[in-house]
Amino acid sequence: MDFNDTPEEAKFRSEVREWLSANARQRDTSNAKAGVSTKSEAERLVRAKEWQAKKAEAGYAAITWPTEYGGLGGTSIQSVIYSQEEANYDVPRGFFEIGLGMCIPTMMKWATPEQNERFVKPALFGEEVWCQLFSEPAAGSDVAGLRTKCERDGDDWIINGQKVWTSGAHFCDYGIIVTRSDPTVPKHKGLTFFFLDMKTPGIEIRPIKQISGGSGFNEVFFNDVRVPDSQRLGDVGEGWKVSLTTLMNERLAIGGGSGVDYEELLKLARETELEEGPAIKDSNVREKLADWYVQSQGLKYTKFRTLTALSKGQVPGAESSIGKIVSGPKMQDLGSFAMDIQGQGGILQDGDESPMGAAFQNQWLGAAGYRIAGGTDEILRNIVSEQVLGLPQDIRVDKNVPFNELASSGKK
Amino acid sequence: MNFDFSDDQKMLKDQARKFLEDKCSYDDVRTVLESDASHHDEVWQGLCDLGFTGAAIPEQYGGVGLGALELCVVAEELGRCAAPVPFSSSIYMAAEALKIGGSETLKQTWLPKLASGEIIGTLAAAEGPAAPSPRNIKTTFANGKLNGRKLPVPDGETASVAIVLANTGGTGEQAVSLVVVDLTQDGVTRSSVETIDPTRGHAEINFDNADASLLGVSGEGWALMKRVEAGAAVLVAFEQVGGTEAALNMAKDYSLDRYAFGRQIGSYQAIKHKLADMYVKLELARSNAYYGAMVLAQEGADLELAAASARISATEAYRFAAQECIQVHGGIGFTWEANPQFHYRRSKLLALSLGSASRWKNRLVSELEKSNVA
Ligand SMILES: Cc1cc2nc3c(=O)[nH]c(=O)nc-3n(C[C@H](O)[C@H](O)[C@H](O)COP(=O)(O)OP(=O)(O)OC[C@H]3O[C@@H](n4cnc5c(N)ncnc54)[C@H](O)[C@@H]3O)c2cc1C
Numbered sequence: 001m002d003f004n005d006t007p008e009e010a011k012f013r014s015e016v017r018e019w020l021s022a023n024a025r026q027r028d029t030s031n032a033k034a035g036v037s038t039k040s041e042a043e044r045l046v047r048a049k050e051w052q053a054k055k056a057e058a059g060y061a062a063i064t065w066p067t068e069y070g071g072l073g074g075t076s077i078q079s080v081i082y083s084q085e086e087a088n089y090d091v092p093r094g095f096f097e098i099g100l101g102m103c104i105p106t107m108m109k110w111a112t113p114e115q116n117e118r119f120v121k122p123a124l125f126g127e128e129v130w131c132q133l134f135s136e137p138a139a140g141s142d143v144a145g146l147r148t149k150c151e152r153d154g155d156d157w158i159i160n161g162q163k164v165w166t167s168g169a170h171f172c173d174y175g176i177i178v179t180r181s182d183p184t185v186p187k188h189k190g191l192t193f194f195f196l197d198m199k200t201p202g203i204e205i206r207p208i209k210q211i212s213g214g215s216g217f218n219e220v221f222f223n224d225v226r227v228p229d230s231q232r233l234g235d236v237g238e239g240w241k242v243s244l245t246t247l248m249n250e251r252l253a254i255g256g257g258s259g260v261d262y263e264e265l266l267k268l269a270r271e272t273e274l275e276e277g278p279a280i281k282d283s284n285v286r287e288k289l290a291d292w293y294v295q296s297q298g299l300k301y302t303k304f305r306t307l308t309a310l311s312k313g314q315v316p317g318a319e320s321s322i323g324k325i326v327s328g329p330k331m332q333d334l335g336s337f338a339m340d341i342q343g344q345g346g347i348l349q350d351g352d353e354s355p356m357g358a359a360f361q362n363q364w365l366g367a368a369g370y371r372i373a374g375g376t377d378e379i380l381r382n383i384v385s386e387q388v389l390g391l392p393q394d395i396r397v398d399k400n401v402p403f404n405e406l407a408s409s410g411k412k
Numbered sequence: 413m414n415f416d417f418s419d420d421q422k423m424l425k426d427q428a429r430k431f432l433e434d435k436c437s438y439d440d441v442r443t444v445l446e447s448d449a450s451h452h453d454e455v456w457q458g459l460c461d462l463g464f465t466g467a468a469i470p471e472q473y474g475g476v477g478l479g480a481l482e483l484c485v486v487a488e489e490l491g492r493c494a495a496p497v498p499f500s501s502s503i504y505m506a507a508e509a510l511k512i513g514g515s516e517t518l519k520q521t522w523l524p525k526l527a528s529g530e531i532i533g534t535l536a537a538a539e540g541p542a543a544p545s546p547r548n549i550k551t552t553f554a555n556g557k558l559n560g561r562k563l564p565v566p567d568g569e570t571a572s573v574a575i576v577l578a579n580t581g582g583t584g585e586q587a588v589s590l591v592v593v594d595l596t597q598d599g600v601t602r603s604s605v606e607t608i609d610p611t612r613g614h615a616e617i618n619f620d621n622a623d624a625s626l627l628g629v630s631g632e633g634w635a636l637m638k639r640v641e642a643g644a645a646v647l648v649a650f651e652q653v654g655g656t657e658a659a660l661n662m663a664k665d666y667s668l669d670r671y672a673f674g675r676q677i678g679s680y681q682a683i684k685h686k687l688a689d690m691y692v693k694l695e696l697a698r699s700n701a702y703y704g705a706m707v708l709a710q711e712g713a714d715l716e717l718a719a720a721s722a723r724i725s726a727t728e729a730y731r732f733a734a735q736e737c738i739q740v741h742g743g744i745g746f747t748w749e750a751n752p753q754f755h756y757r758r759s760k761l762l763a764l765s766l767g768s769a770s771r772w773k774n775r776l777v778s779e780l781e782k783s784n785v786a
Binding site for chain 1: 413414415416417418481664667668675676678679681683684685687688689691692695696697698699700702703705706709710720721724725770772773774776777780781
């Protein structure tokens with residue numbers, strides 16, 4: 001039992017290190033992970049695209065993809081080694097996870113070779129950014145209950161309806177979308193899947209302001225949006241099958257959270273005076289600190305166990321859901337508790353006044369969304385209990401009922 | 413990256429599991445619960461005969477000469493069936509303390525007998541309902557004589573040798589030492605005590621000018637004790653992981669069998685999510701325990717931190733699984749005749765056997781403070 005690299009892994013790691021040190025700046029660890037960029041989203045996107053191009057050029061942008069798509073044809077372990085090393089560098093993050101983690105893998109499975117020839121590389125090199133148009137006002141967890149319609153018109157389809165919570169739609173070039181082609185059959189059977197150009201006439205994107213103040217996601221309206229049949233992925237009525245490819249990848253793409261953790265809390269507890277003395281001497285603070293340390297370590301070593309299984313050729317299953325089940329509430333509770341330590345001053349969300357650039361306040365607000373995005377805490381518990389433990393599925397009252405006869409919000 | 417047990421270790425684990433499935437069912441555990449026996453002698457003898465007790469004891473002292481990882485896989489299986497045997501007292505505590513701190517003579521005297529199971533050993537620290545510390549230990553050791561009272565002592569009635577935490581007159585942490593005492597001598601009287609888990613015998617022991625000898629250096633007992641506890645914490649964490657998995661499976665099986673309102677109770681989310689939470693805690697505990705095992709086997713410098721993590725994680729997982737296992741069973745779960753009680757009792761016993769979770773959280777943070785001087 002050890003964490004040692006095999007000789008091949010060690011060789012790969014040293015190549016990665018060499019490349020990173022030549023191409024990126026090391027993270028300033030004294031500044032913790034909390035370093036929040038003050039640049040605008042547009043500026044950050046430009047930097048992220050430059051970095052993505054560099055990384056793709058070196059083959060590190062998609063280590064496990066086949067070489068014909070610009071990947072390295074490498075292993076999952078190599079991909080993890082790269083991430084471990086990259087974590088020590090101050091490089092742009094965000095923007096490409098949904099596209100490369102979910103949309104393009106869906107394309108690679110369902111699009112034609114010509115289409116993949118056209119779209120995969122530009123996405124990989126950060127030239128084109130992709131978004132996922134699944135959720136709707138009436139369909140989130142139950143995404144198969146979506147209502148956006150598509151109707152055949154000669155060689156085209158006409159899409160009408162509304163998507164919501166679409167992360168990045170405002171800067172994305174392309175999107176994958178699932179729509180309803182037949183409302184007279186049960187909900188999973190009447191769906192059809194497309195990819196489309198976000199500049200297509202009839203698409204209107206309106207940013208939504210989040211409780212954290214930012215606007216990472218959008219409402220996207222479709223008014224007679226014309227999409228050629230050649231952009232359909234999978235058969236008519238088989239859109240759910242295609243969606244599953246995306247959703248399976250979502251689980252892999254999301255994994256554990258980031259942000260402020262026990263190290264930052266330890267630092268805060270050392271630097272903050274409570275009524276009875278330094279916070280770090282307070283037994284309640286110590287217990288919480290220990291709990292979150294243990295959870296972080298537990299997640300880290302669970303990942304190592306998964307990696308070990310991967311390296312022996314086993315396939316990880318729904319176990320990876322536990323990363324998000326644990327880290328969402330942990331991020332939220334840790335942020336909240338760190339604010340408690342700051343007393344009334346904990347209400348300040350002020351980059352200059354609040355410790356670590358208000359990282360705890362920001363995390364407390366942001367984590368509320370993390371627990372919902374990409375599968376809520378409750379849906380993930382359903383997945384674990386059904387797929388890992390083999391418990392019965394929830395009773396589905398909508399199973400064999402035509403979609404247009406179902407009860408739904410606002411229509412009983 | 414090879415963060416897993418070896419094939420040989422997994423074979424050993426299978427062997428332990430098969431033996432225990434055969435010889436140590438809940439019905440067998442129940443015989444100890446319902447009798448005055450301190451442990452289940454047939455199961456204990458079987459474990460000794462299979463060489464598990466001697467697994468991590470060097471060959472020159474009569475053991476098999478394997479290591480901590482082998483003990484860990486056996487521990488998981490012992491925990492799974494809530495085995496009513498003195499394994500932890502005799503091996504994780506007494507034998508390990510002797511291995512770490514004992515002189516050559518002490519090792520030669522005691523380890524072979526502990527390895528073969530000819531005798532049982534234990535460690536006696538507590539003196540009633542308060543956590544032992546260098547400040548409150550009243551048992552004294554001076555001029556080769558031990559005087560005082562220890563309570564509760566695991567397997568105290570059946571053990572032949574004990575490692576005892578005693579005051580030796582120093583100040584602060586140097587106030588206490590560990591001593592080795594033969595429990596079969598005249599100056600020792602003992603009687604069994606009632607505990608929350610009668611499947612593991614405990615006793616009160618009184619020492620009246622009993623002959624004893626120092627284990628390690630006088631005044632360094634607390635440091636040595638903490639080192640022994642750290643190793644034991646990892647091993648007990650494996651018992652807790654085994655117990656957690658058993659409680660989860662028991663609850664899951666019942667939830668598939670039992671119907672209410674025309675459905676299996678396992679189809680209700682309140683039950684499904686509870687079981688999912690047990691699983692999540694189990695996985696975190698297992699991962700932390702594996703890391704603890706690796707550090708223990710490699711005698712790594714961060715044993716204290718790794719052991720505390722393993723213990724805190726596993727204590728929480730077992731607490732939750734054992735208590736919610738009863739809840740999932742409804743009324744039958746609260747009965748003497750049903751089996752969830754074994755894990756409910758054992759989970760709390762193990763949670764306290766090396767000191768409470770709060771104590772370990774404090775130890776953990778003290779280590780973090782040392783390792784991360786910002
Ligand atoms: C920050 C953020 C980014 C997002 N980005 C995208 C994106 O890029 N593309 C995209 O398509 N979507 C995106 N989403 C949408 C996200 O996938 C949905 O919000 C999520 O699936 C939940 O759906 P909902 O909001 O409709 O809530 P609902 O499904 O209405 O859930 C409301 C509550 O009911 C509970 N609930 C629902 N069903 C069940 C059930 N069967 N059992 C138990 N409880 C249940 C939920 O757990 C939740 O607590 C994003 C969301 C967020 C917060």
